[in-house]
Amino acid sequence: MARMVTTQRKVISTVAAWLVGFLIFFPILWMVLASFKTELEAFAIPPSFLFFHWTTENYVTVQERSDYFHHALNSIIIAGGSTLIAMLIAIPAAWSMAFSPTKRTKDILLWMLSTKMMPPVGVMVPIYLIYRNFGLLDTRTGLVLILCLGNLPIVVWMLFTYFKEIPKDILEAARMDGATIGRELVYVLTPMAVPGLASTMLLNLILAWNEAFWTLNLSTLEAAPLTVFIASYSSPEGLFWAKLSAASTLAIAPILVLGWFSQRQLVRGLTFGAVK
């Protein structure tokens, strides 16, 4: 009897999970479908789900009108660069906070996080002026800088929680076992920290890739990443659903693939500390 109840519950929860998953995924699916329709069919009511005239002409137009690869490269450089720099700064910072905390460590962490509570629009004007005066507008350097600084609090915080979870005892055991600091790092600490480093990096990469406020406001063409590329399709001249869909599909494709292959890391990273 009990067994039946559990199988029943399993079936129900599986169905429910698929349903929720499908609901969440549906807009993306719809967007991908729309990108293969003609502009007319994209608007059609009732909409056709699969039986329409499949075409790739939107992709061709999009690439012709605005250079996808130029923006994709910018996205890669900006997301990758800001993530790498943020990691380089955050690892030693989180390290020292986790392994030799002082009285103020907790306050510093909270203060750093509090900067994320501020709406970015609040500092839009001063940042814009600073960027203009330093010639950083529409430069990759400028975008790397702002995204790196923007995500740094989260990166430090995440790494701090990871490092914190590494028991001090184990490092001390390595020391007692005759390991020098260097070997302790290589053989004990790094292997234990790698999953944490990897998921932090992934999450930061995704955050930077999707960041739209600063990238839209501080770049126009030269340094513009894919966010700007998408935005250019919802213009005053009118909405082109099919083309916008094609552009969006192209923009999210790389990060979607990355996320797909690293989903286990990501889930572990996001639920870290929640379950033992």
Place this chain on the structure above:
Amino acid sequence: MGQITLQGVQKSFGPVHIIKGADLDIADGSFVVFVGPSGCGKTTLLRLIAGLEDVTGGAILIDGRNVVDVPPAKRGLSMVFQSYALYPHMSVRGNIAFGLKMAGIAKDEINRKVEAAAATLNLTPYLDRKPRELSGGQRQRVAIGRAIVREPKAFLFDEPLSNLDAALRVQMRLEVTRLQKQLATTAIYVTHDQVEAMTMADKIVVLNAGKIEQYGSPLELYEKPANLFVAGFIGSPKMNFVTGEPAKQQGAATVGVRPEHLKVERNGQGGWPGTVSVAEHLGSDTFLYVDAGPLGMLTARYVGELGLSPGDKVSLIPDPARIHRFDDSGKSIHA
């Protein structure tokens, strides 16, 4: 060789003085146990010897060499942690072999030694498992294996058995003692369990609030406690302390008598009269908690069964040869 000497070792954490000058001589090959109440500084003293904490003052000599400035990796000691502290990403084999690898020993020799250690500890079937796939007792044995395989000058144990269940604890207690005797390696063992202390130790160090109260063999501590603290700490149930008239008669401020040295007489004459308030019948023994009026509550242990129940009048007669006398400052008075 593993002869360890502490000379006036002190430790403060900021303004807080934790270890207040410890002097100790630990002979090579002996099994020394640190006991004391929680927070008295047992772990801290052990970590000072290990080198995981820096001393604030004094000297620590290992085989005659002062090691206070030597990092833990170079002291040649190994430690078994209360939490086991196994490397989670390494197999049992990797865990045991790690110290040897760090010492730069040849691969086949490492393998030989690891397998020998695993055999002694019945870990051979588990060599390729990860720590998370082991039971608590098995993890404990891996931690011990990691310590013995390096043939250190001394083993340091910090409450290694406190996470095991009672039955396993007794078994591991025997195993650790047997292993230590067989290897004839110096061992320092921290515990707050006085049964462990009494049964395992060659010598016991009784610590209280960062000071060494007494250093001696288990029987010395039991028979000739140096002061009230040691007298009260060693032995179970606790020693009875009586002040006032009976103490004055003995020329002391306080006299102490262990529960097992009080003769119990039903409705008896002489000695210390009182009323049984609780009787615990264990079958082999009976523990009586007796309300002795002005003398306070006294505990008596009777071997066997006496058929007493609460409310019965008894008389407790101390064994005159087993009365401990203490002066005003709590120090033992020896005749």
